[in-house]
Amino acid sequence: MTNNCPCYAGNRECDPNLCKRCQTCTFPPGIPAPKSKGNGSDKKCRNDHIRMRREIKGLYKAKSEKFPEAGLGLYCNEDIRQGAYIGEYVGELFSPEDKGIENNSYLFELPNGYIIDAQRTGNLTRYINDSKGDTKANAKAKCVKVDGDYHVAFLAKGEIPAHTE
DSSP states (O other): OOTTSHHHHTTBOOOTTTOTTTTTTOSOTTSOOOOOOSSSOOOOOOOOTTTTTOOOSSEEEEEOSSOGGGOEEEEESSOBOTTOEEEEEOOEEEOTTOOOOOOOTTEEEOTTSOEEEOTTTOOGGGGSOOOTTOTTOOEEEEEEEETTEEEEEEEESSOBOTTOO
């Protein structure tokens, strides 16, 4: 995935029906796409993580060591390479006008004002602790469009050793 791909540069996933040139979605779903050779011989852009469900396997929750006040944190059984897609933040979707949202620790506001509430229906990514102002954060959230809808992808900012929060 590089800025050479107009979809990636535009914060959206490639659509296999529209984006023929980068050959996205050509690797099997449910597993991480093979790492690029880096020499330009591999033209597939791999900008299809959410659509093809390429989240990291082996994630688990445990008591947070970095943020004890948060309770739980997210860990992985294996090393995670820089730039790797960790998973998608999912939950109930609320409109900006909805007054029934409970204030909790699992809210994520999208660029269009909608809010994802992962408290009841979220997955393990809800245990990625927000490290506001922490320059040592090892993951970042990226809002991308998939088929016109916003999704939240978590990506590794650097190498993350196994069993690190």
